[in-house]
Amino acid sequence: MSHELRTPLNSMLILSRLLAANSEGNLTDKQVEFARTIHQSGSDLLALINDILDLAKIESGNMEVEPGPVVLAELAEFVERAFRPLAAEKRLDFEVTVREGAPETIVTDEIRVKQVLKNLLSNAFKFTHEGRVALEIDAGTLEDGRRAAVFRVIDTGIGIAKEHQEHIFEAFKQADGTTSRKYGGTGLGLSISREIAERLGGRIGVESEEGKGSTFTFVVGDYSGPAADDAFASALPGLPADPVPAVPSSAVSASAAPSSAALSFAALSPGATPPDAVSPDATPPADASLDAPSPGGPSPAVPSSGAVPGARPPGADERIKKLLIVDDDDRQRGSLMELIGGLDVVITAVSSGAEALELLKVDHYDCMVLDLGLGDTTGFELMEELKERGLLDRLRVFVYTGRELDSREEMRLRKSAHTIIIKDERAPERLLEELRAYLAEAAAGAETGAAAGAAAGTEAATGSEAGGADSGGAASRRGERGARADAAKEGAPGTDGSRTDADAPQLAGKSVLLIDDDVRNVFAISNILEMYGMQVIYAENGMEGLDILRSMEDGPHLVLMDIMMPVMDGYETIREIRANPRFRDLPIIALTAKAMKEDREKCLEAGASDYIAKPVDPDQLISLIQVWLCPDRENRR
Amino acid sequence: MDRHYGNGDRKPAAASGGGPLERLEIELLLQGLYAWCGYDFRNYSYSSVRRRIWNRVHRENVSTITGLLDKVLHDPACLKRLIADFSIHVTEMFRDPEFFRLFREEVVPVLRTYPSIRIWHAGCSTGEEVYSMAILLHEEGLYERAKIYATDISADVLVTAKAGMFPLEKMRKYTVNYQRAGGTGEFSNYYQVENGRVRIKPFLVRNIVFAQHNLVTDRSFNEFHVILCRNVFIYFNRELQERVLRLFYDSLVMFGHLGLGDKETLEYLPLGDRFEEVGKGRKLYRKIR
Numbered sequence A: 001m002s003h004e005l006r007t008p009l010n011s012m013l014i015l016s017r018l019l020a021a022n023s024e025g026n027l028t029d030k031q032v033e034f035a036r037t038i039h040q041s042g043s044d045l046l047a048l049i050n051d052i053l054d055l056a057k058i059e060s061g062n063m064e065v066e067p068g069p070v071v072l073a074e075l076a077e078f079v080e081r082a083f084r085p086l087a088a089e090k091r092l093d094f095e096v097t098v099r100e101g102a103p104e105t106i107v108t109d110e111i112r113v114k115q116v117l118k119n120l121l122s123n124a125f126k127f128t129h130e131g132r133v134a135l136e137i138d139a140g141t142l143e144d145g146r147r148a149a150v151f152r153v154i155d156t157g158i159g160i161a162k163e164h165q166e167h168i169f170e171a172f173k174q175a176d177g178t179t180s181r182k183y184g185g186t187g188l189g190l191s192i193s194r195e196i197a198e199r200l201g202g203r204i205g206v207e208s209e210e211g212k213g214s215t216f217t218f219v220v221g222d223y224s225g226p227a228a229d230d231a232f233a234s235a236l237p238g239l240p241a242d243p244v245p246a247v248p249s250s251a252v253s254a255s256a257a258p259s260s261a262a263l264s265f266a267a268l269s270p271g272a273t274p275p276d277a278v279s280p281d282a283t284p285p286a287d288a289s290l291d292a293p294s295p296g297g298p299s300p301a302v303p304s305s306g307a308v309p310g311a312r313p314p315g316a317d318e319r320i321k322k323l324l325i326v327d328d329d330d331r332q333r334g335s336l337m338e339l340i341g342g343l344d345v346v347i348t349a350v351s352s353g354a355e356a357l358e359l360l361k362v363d364h365y366d367c368m369v370l371d372l373g374l375g376d377t378t379g380f381e382l383m384e385e386l387k388e389r390g391l392l393d394r395l396r397v398f399v400y401t402g403r404e405l406d407s408r409e410e411m412r413l414r415k416s417a418h419t420i421i422i423k424d425e426r427a428p429e430r431l432l433e434e435l436r437a438y439l440a441e442a443a444a445g446a447e448t449g450a451a452a453g454a455a456a457g458t459e460a461a462t463g464s465e466a467g468g469a470d471s472g473g474a475a476s477r478r479g480e481r482g483a484r485a486d487a488a489k490e491g492a493p494g495t496d497g498s499r500t501d502a503d504a505p506q507l508a509g510k511s512v513l514l515i516d517d518d519v520r521n522v523f524a525i526s527n528i529l530e531m532y533g534m535q536v537i538y539a540e541n542g543m544e545g546l547d548i549l550r551s552m553e554d555g556p557h558l559v560l561m562d563i564m565m566p567v568m569d570g571y572e573t574i575r576e577i578r579a580n581p582r583f584r585d586l587p588i589i590a591l592t593a594k595a596m597k598e599d600r601e602k603c604l605e606a607g608a609s610d611y612i613a614k615p616v617d618p619d620q621l622i623s624l625i626q627v628w629l630c631p632d633r634e635n636r637r
Numbered sequence B: 001m002d003r004h005y006g007n008g009d010r011k012p013a014a015a016s017g018g019g020p021l022e023r024l025e026i027e028l029l030l031q032g033l034y035a036w037c038g039y040d041f042r043n044y045s046y047s048s049v050r051r052r053i054w055n056r057v058h059r060e061n062v063s064t065i066t067g068l069l070d071k072v073l074h075d076p077a078c079l080k081r082l083i084a085d086f087s088i089h090v091t092e093m094f095r096d097p098e099f100f101r102l103f104r105e106e107v108v109p110v111l112r113t114y115p116s117i118r119i120w121h122a123g124c125s126t127g128e129e130v131y132s133m134a135i136l137l138h139e140e141g142l143y144e145r146a147k148i149y150a151t152d153i154s155a156d157v158l159v160t161a162k163a164g165m166f167p168l169e170k171m172r173k174y175t176v177n178y179q180r181a182g183g184t185g186e187f188s189n190y191y192q193v194e195n196g197r198v199r200i201k202p203f204l205v206r207n208i209v210f211a212q213h214n215l216v217t218d219r220s221f222n223e224f225h226v227i228l229c230r231n232v233f234i235y236f237n238r239e240l241q242e243r244v245l246r247l248f249y250d251s252l253v254m255f256g257h258l259g260l261g262d263k264e265t266l267e268y269l270p271l272g273d274r275f276e277e278v279g280k281g282r283k284l285y286r287k288i289r
Helices: A002-021 A029-059 A072-090 A110-126 A178-183 A189-199 A227-235 A249-256 A258-266 A330-340 A353-362 A379-388 A407-414 A427-461 A474-478 A481-491 A519-531 A542-551 A570-579 A597-606 A618-628 A631-636 B020-037 B046-059 B065-074 B076-085 B097-111 B128-139 B155-163 B168-180 B238-251
Strands: A068-071 A093-098 A105-108 A132-141 A147-155 A203-209 A213-221 A321-326 A345-350 A367-370 A396-401 A417-422 A511-515 A535-539 A558-562 A588-592 A610-613 B117-122 B146-152 B165-167 B191-194 B197-200 B208-212 B224-229 B252-260 B275-278 B284-287
Touching: A002 A029, A029 A189, A068 A072, A068 A110, A072 A093, A072 A110, A072 A132, A105 A110, A105 A213, A110 A132, A110 A147, A110 A189, A110 A213, A189 A203, A189 A213, A321 A330, A321 A353, A321 A427, A330 A345, A330 A427, A345 A353, A353 A367, A353 A379, A367 A379, A367 A427, A379 A396, A379 A407, A396 A427, A407 A417, A407 A519, A417 A427, A427 B252, A511 A519, A511 A542, A519 A535, A519 A618, A535 A542, A542 A558, A542 A570, A558 A570, A570 A588, A570 A597, A588 A597, A588 A618, A597 A610, A610 A618, B020 B046, B020 B065, B020 B076, B046 B065, B046 B076, B065 B076, B097 B128, B097 B168, B097 B224, B097 B252, B097 B275, B097 B284, B117 B128, B128 B146, B128 B168, B128 B208, B146 B155, B155 B208, B165 B168, B168 B197, B224 B238, B238 B252
Parallel strands: A093 A132, A321 A345, A321 A367, A367 A396, A396 A417, A511 A535, A511 A558, A558 A588, A588 A610, B117 B146, B117 B224, B146 B208, B224 B252
Antiparallel strands: A068 A105, A132 A147, A147 A213, A203 A213, B165 B197, B191 B197, B252 B284, B275 B284
8 A cells, every 4th residue: 555655755756856956947046945855855754654664564463574594694795785885985984794603594584684784784874973883793592592693783873871772662762852853764763673573583682882882683593483473472461372373463562561552553653643652852851861862763875675765666555544453252353363464454453342442542543343242341331431532533443243233232333333244154254345445435535635524524414315416425425324423523513613502502401302213314413413412312213212202201302203214104103192192292303305295294294393304404403493492382382 | 116008008199299299298297297296207218208198198088298287287086097107017026036046145145244234125116026025034034134115106006015915826926936036935934815815924024114205306215235126227217317326326335235127237327336246147236335
């Protein structure tokens, strides 16, 4: 998906460079300078995107390790060739040594090892202004005693304060905010390097003294498969070791320590990242260590993977969506991750409602695949908890359950869940399709941006139904309940500042019985009415509506009645209601999808006070309700 | 639902045949019908409307279409007869058995992944295909969580449909259709014979909502997983087909299915590219974007 992102960015880069060249000589110096700045910012952005994609890929477990024999002498030559020119340019001593006793070859992923070395060396050069940079290749052992190669990158640069040495490996956390501005780079190189090292079964560490220099040590042995993940996972308390190799380390860290997970996730979605995690400006105020920044990411000036535009094969990308899987069954979680792994999403999986809640509190997710039966809670309760905390507003929920649901339960879920999938033979396929459709829709939505949002609002204002051939805007084409409901909120009066419940204070606190089996309508109308402080009671068909009416001591102030309904249709229900003297004056508004005069007359004959056409226009509905709740009439009741 | 033309396929009188005056008279009649009672046949396929109108002209013993308009406006019974002409229905159970077989194989597995299922049978006529669907869903164990909304423009056919009574002599043909459509039970389990008529068993009627709905003028009334509208499009002109397809599109969930009659197609319609065909040539479509 980087393709979609890189293409526009590339044209921006090309055009701004053309502009900056000022070949027609008609730009002022200032304008040329602006064009250069656009070009430079574009390049920086591209580098950042590349790094983010890379990191996301690794963290989501999608990095494939391709092990093969790696000759260390060749690595040394490669590094020598790649960095010699830069050393000359910066007038630094540069030495690459293979120590005696170092293994001749190791079996691992050569490309990834090179990537780590490039990152470490770019950093070393970046933060070293005089003295030397060296790479030493040596023999070492892994924690389990197996032989390994050790790469030491030594510099006489500015060094890193002790208290920052751990943080430099965390995405977007540099020693201080000025680093990336002063030294360039994305700040992700070290995060990526550490992730790669872990994937390969190795590790990276740092020793440094401020003002004297740093030594980064990268230890990597023969690759022994992704088993290292399991060892890592089971070493963490309270987390069931997941047998499925696809489990990304992010899932592990997420469930073990949500707060730190938030930091690493911050790297994955620039659009949704809280500013304090990303922006250097938001780091705590300066202190003495300010002038001792730690290494940032790779600089575009050196051949470093991901940092140079075009250095990577054209892939695909826009903002990567983040998906949370909540399922208490290990096996199920594993197979879900396998199923979804092919999509361009960053996946995190947790096994309990509590973990999900913790994660969602600290971080933004775009979508969630939720099993209903969880160890510590039910999906219902989790959703309600999330809703109360306002955490569902931008979270698309896909319920994926083996349970049969009755209509009440389904309704309860559909209030916040976009899609409900009952596990069956075709369920995985459908889940994948629905997720794909969602991602495509989100991508399309991002493209059209605010305009689409506005259109969706308008569309939803009319209920987003088949308003005839002339309607059918973006929202209706998206055809998604979630979009409709969201849009209804936006499109309805009250949110745009033009009308609020203050405009119709007499509505607040009044109760409406809404009898309708069309969920789209139920959500749209409930949203509108609740915005005016009205209380909405809902029934799925006439029979149920009658039961509710009879059981209510005070009765609703008004009834909105759909006509075409199962069990007992609107006409019959209205007649039944009117048959009870208690409800003789109860305002009943018929909602009808029918356009014919005789249909409307039928509503009135049955005893409706008035009618309004579906899809319902919010303004018209509110006006109509005001008329029928007018105190005058109420006094008569 | 097929609408057939009784024995009214006679050529119109030569004096008024096919000229601009005939066209004007037909337009006036349809306009009058719409203005007077809201039934809108103005976008029905012209040739079939013309045939039906002439048929009615002869049967009502009037000599011109304008004469028919006069009678329609002043004689409610005549109005009703004309509207019925536009809506004479022919249908059968498990009509086009291959379609139902495909439905069972391709659509039913998907329906299993929904907690509840809503099906809209638009233009359901006297209900034969609606009950066929009910039987199919019952055999697949899905009927309990399904609701079938069966609609038609004509209130009269709905009365018949709701009653669930069919002529005895048709049942042999229906049985063959049922078997060809992949029926897994015994067809005779689903009906009983009463006074020379066949009555569909009540448990099959339970989850069906019969209601009047006019595809031309009325709007979407729910969101459906399946919409069946078989042999209705052929009577609509292109403009009306586009409009009705928009209505269906807006009333379908993403990945919902749309079934048409075997002579109908979504090709060449503006929204056609939002659907993919399921099973080549079977006129079963799936909304994909």
